[in-house]
Amino acid sequence: xxxxxxxxxxxxxxxxxxxxxxxxxxxxxxxxxxxxxxxxxxxxxxxxxxxxxxxxxxxxxxxxxxxxxxxxxxxxxxxxxxxxxxxxxxxxxxxxxxxxxxxxxxxxxxxxxxxxxxxxxxxxxxxxxxxxxxxxxxxxxxxxxxxxxxxxxxxxxxxxxxxxxxxxxxxxxxxxxxxxxxxxxxxxxxxxxxxxxxxxxxxxxxxxxxxxxxxxxxxxxxx
Amino acid sequence: xxxxxxxxxxxxxxxxxxxxxxxxxxxxxxxxxxxxxxxxxxxxxxxxxxxxxxxxxxxxxxxxxxxxxxxxxxxxxxxxxxxxxxxxxxxxxxxxxxxxxxxxxxxxxxxxxxxxxxxxxxxxxxxxxxxxxxxxxxxxxxxxxxxxxxxxxxxxxxxxxxxxxxxxxxxxxxxxxxxxxxxxxxxxxxxxxxxxxxxxxxxxxxxxxxxxxxxxxxxxxxxxxxxxxxxxxxxxxxxx
Numbered sequence: 142x143x144x145x146x147x148x149x150x151x152x153x154x155x156x157x158x159x160x161x162x163x164x165x166x167x168x169x170x171x172x173x174x175x176x177x178x179x180x181x182x183x184x185x186x187x188x189x190x191x192x193x194x195x196x197x198x199x200x201x202x203x204x205x206x207x208x209x210x211x212x213x214x215x216x217x218x219x220x221x222x223x224x225x226x227x228x229x230x231x232x233x234x235x236x237x238x239x240x241x242x243x244x245x246x247x248x249x250x251x252x253x254x255x256x257x258x259x260x261x262x263x264x265x266x267x268x269x270x271x272x273x274x275x276x277x278x279x280x281x282x283x284x285x286x287x288x289x290x291x292x293x294x295x296x297x298x299x300x301x302x303x304x305x306x307x308x309x310x311x312x313x314x315x316x317x318x319x320x321x322x323x324x325x326x327x328x329x330x331x332x333x334x335x336x337x338x339x340x341x342x343x344x345x346x347x348x349x350x351x352x353x354x355x356x357x358x359x360x361x362x363x364x
Numbered sequence: 365x366x367x368x369x370x371x372x373x374x375x376x377x378x379x380x381x382x383x384x385x386x387x388x389x390x391x392x393x394x395x396x397x398x399x400x401x402x403x404x405x406x407x408x409x410x411x412x413x414x415x416x417x418x419x420x421x422x423x424x425x426x427x428x429x430x431x432x433x434x435x436x437x438x439x440x441x442x443x444x445x446x447x448x449x450x451x452x453x454x455x456x457x458x459x460x461x462x463x464x465x466x467x468x469x470x471x472x473x474x475x476x477x478x479x480x481x482x483x484x485x486x487x488x489x490x491x492x493x494x495x496x497x498x499x500x501x502x503x504x505x506x507x508x509x510x511x512x513x514x515x516x517x518x519x520x521x522x523x524x525x526x527x528x529x530x531x532x533x534x535x536x537x538x539x540x541x542x543x544x545x546x547x548x549x550x551x552x553x554x555x556x557x558x559x560x561x562x563x564x565x566x567x568x569x570x571x572x573x574x575x576x577x578x579x580x581x582x583x584x585x586x587x588x589x590x591x592x593x594x595x596x597x598x599x600x601x602x603x604x
Contacts, residue, residue: 267445268447268452271414271445271514271523272444272465272469272517273440273441273517274464274468287453
């Protein structure tokens with residue numbers, strides 16, 4: 142009889158740990174770039190949603206509904222495989238990943254932002270209007286900064302979701318944490334150890350984000 | 365400077381203003397009073413088109429502002445407004461609140477507006493609160509800051525929408541005293557208020573509104589001494 146059921150052999154994958162660690166950069170790059178671009182697209186989408194121009198409202202509504210109503214993995218493989226077929230452009234895994242995550246997070250963020258703007262007292266808008274401030278400036282300097290402060294917690298949640306969902310790019314060949322762990326696993330015929338390391342890395346990253354968010358919230362509360 | 369012509373305003377099927385006409389001349393201090401729900405605030409808000417009249421015309425300096433192509437932003441810079449709920453921008457300091465609009469809308473240089481802003485804050489007794497955020501101000505201080513913000517645009521008139529109704533009683537006085545000082549500067553003031561003592565003392569003229577109608581338009585001395593209409597008489601008996 143075996144002395145134990147679980148054999149953990151970290152020694153054998155020890156040389157591959159730096160390789161997996163490099164995936165942190167890749168994962169963070171996907172998350173950071175998509176979040177930043179998604180944030181900008183999200184603002185534009187929100188402006189469409191709260192505008193009085195019907196076609197813009199419809200566009201934003203349908204957009205959001207589609208991106209929230211279908212699996213992210215499907216969106217990813219669709220963009221990755223359909224882009225070359227439709228346009229002849231050979232899209233890289235990196236580009237497809239960024240594009241998908243940007244479009245997807247824009248949909249989610251715009252919903253949070255819309256709620257954040259609706260939660261603002263309408264007196265803010267009225268006070269700004271009564272001072273003769275033009276609409277674009279009201280949005281930029283009065284409404285959006287306050288709305289962002291309102292939605293900061295959901296912004297961090299979106300970042301955390303994005304960080305975890307970024308693991309999906311490993312399915313189209315993006316060399317992120319999960320993909321690298323899988324490569325090491327199949328090289329060494331050891332699955333548990335590299336995946337455990339990958340899981341720990343994701344967890345640590347999420348914890349760092351969470352505590353940074355707490356700090357930020359505290360700071361915003363005092364100012 | 366402000367002229368209203370047969371103003372009607374409906375919200376859905378509910379008609380709040382039922383044909384109000386009147387004129388407010390330069391430098392005049394007008395108090396709009398009347399029972400709750402009589403349409404006072406709505407009427408005030410039609411003057412700077414925060415509410416668009418369903419029918420009727422609003423004239424500012426002889427220019428009709430709710431018809432045709434009008435740059436309403438530009439008109440609004442002539443009409444400051446002070447709100448019941450202050451509506452200061454919470455993410456800006458008191459001074460930033462005051463100087464933001466002149467800096468961004470009138471493109472006045474930063475040094476000039478800061479000097480102006482500080483002198484206005486001094487005028488309303490908030491010189492030491494320039495760098496304080498609104499959340500750290502009392503209600504009375506907030507309202508005084510809001511008055512300074514309205515003044516910073518150097519408007520021809522200021523519209524006050526129940527400026528003391530959200531204040532604790534002990535803070536009403538400090539706001540009214542700032543408004544009283546203002547009345548002596550010759551700026552046009554239109555004040556929706558429940559402060560009868562203040563209206564009597566400071567206003568030149570009174571509009572008494574009831575159920576969407578302008579029931580009485582009299583010099584304030586006459587109005588408070590002997591109101592012409594029965595409705596106004598009843599109202600004054602109740603509140604005085």
